[in-house]
Amino acid sequence: MPRDPAWRGRLTGAAIILIVLWPMLVQAEFKPWILWDAQSLAATWQFMASFVPPAHSLEFLQLVAVSSWETIAMATAGMALAMLGAIPLTLLVTERLSISRIGSGRVSPLAAALRHCVRALLVLLRSVPELVWALLLVRIVGLGPTAGVIAIALTYCGMLGKVYAEILESSDASACNALLHNGSGRLKALLYGALPESAAELVSYTIYRWECAIRGSVVMGFVGAGGLGQRMDESMKMMAGSELATMLMVFVLLVAGADAVSAMLRRRLA
Numbered sequence: 001m002p003r004d005p006a007w008r009g010r011l012t013g014a015a016i017i018l019i020v021l022w023p024m025l026v027q028a029e030f031k032p033w034i035l036w037d038a039q040s041l042a043a044t045w046q047f048m049a050s051f052v053p054p055a056h057s058l059e060f061l062q063l064v065a066v067s068s069w070e071t072i073a074m075a076t077a078g079m080a081l082a083m084l085g086a087i088p089l090t091l092l093v094t095e096r097l098s099i100s101r102i103g104s105g106r107v108s109p110l111a112a113a114l115r116h117c118v119r120a121l122l123v124l125l126r127s128v129p130e131l132v133w134a135l136l137l138v139r140i141v142g143l144g145p146t147a148g149v150i151a152i153a154l155t156y157c158g159m160l161g162k163v164y165a166e167i168l169e170s171s172d173a174s175a176c177n178a179l180l181h182n183g184s185g186r187l188k189a190l191l192y193g194a195l196p197e198s199a200a201e202l203v204s205y206t207i208y209r210w211e212c213a214i215r216g217s218v219v220m221g222f223v224g225a226g227g228l229g230q231r232m233d234e235s236m237k238m239m240a241g242s243e244l245a246t247m248l249m250v251f252v253l254l255v256a257g258a259d260a261v262s263a264m265l266r267r268r269l270a
Contacts, residue, residue: 050241054249061246064231068250071227074145074220075213078152083206085153086160093118094165096176096194097186118161126158134220148225152213163205171198200266207262214254 004010034040091097093115100108133151141147168190176193184192195202221229228247235243 047239047241050239051245053242054245055240055242056246060243064228064247064250067226067228067231067247068254070145071214071217071221071229072254074148074217074225074227075152075210078149078217079156079206079210079213081149081153082156082160082209085157086164089118089122089157089161090164090168091186091190093122093161094168094190096169096171096173097180097189099180099186122158122161124158125154126156126162128155130155130216131219131223134223134225138224143224143226145226148217148220148227151220151225152216155216156209156213160206160209164202167198167201167205168194203265204262207258207265211255211258211262214258215251218251 035044095101095115098111098115100111130148130151133154134147137147137150141150171194175197176189179189179193180186217225217227218229218232221227221231222233224230228251232244232247235247
């Protein structure tokens with residue numbers, strides 16, 4: 001059997017990965033064997049057994065339906081606000097849509113400085129997790145979905161602005177360049193030059209972020225932002241496994257629904 005000519009490189013790469021990974025596992029106090037401890041196994045079995053059967057009383061299902069709608073509303077409103085902020089920031093930060101580079105091919109120093117400032121703003125917005133924003137905002141606006149909506153809008157504005165710009169930068173530049181060279185504005189170059197090619201990818205990423213916003217809304221419910229997360233927090237404190245099982249199933253259905261919407265929109269744009 002012939003020897004793999006790249007075996008030295010593969011072996012060296014694997015050794016480097018292990019050397020780098022091991023201190024990280026130690027620092028993270030990664031101890032998977034704790035899961036197989038007799039006490040842990042007994043606690044796990046007792047907790048999982050309480051999931052069956054899932055809670056299905058009419059009163060509880062109505063409560064879950066209202067909380068689910070509140071979670072969807074929080075995620076959707078937060079995403080809408082995030083897009084309102086991200087789209088104009090994307091116009092500013094995308095070099096391909098720069099008018100100052102037309103002719104000389106180089107972006108003017110003023111435009112470059114503005115672009116760096118906007119990039120720094122996007123970094124700041126997405127650097128702080130939505131949960132931390134929510135914790136800060138709960139102190140300002142009080143308990144309730146408002147803190148969650150603003151937290152999602154701030155964090156996701158930074159994420160959307162960055163990824164929208166990268167998607168537009170990676171698309172074919174010929175249509176944008178033709179429009180800009182013929183006197184078109186930045187917005188028209190985006191709408192008629194870049195969007196037709198990038199629409200499917202932009203929509204797919206936006207729907208994925210909406211799915212993430214739904215998950216984020218559930219997490220923020222644990223700090224008082226309402227919705228499914230707050231109900232799950234209450235059920236966990238009461239060790240009500242049957243209620244948790246019902247809410248987890250609803251959570252899976254929400255994510256599956258977002259995935260179906262994304263697939264449908266991609267098919268229509270294809």
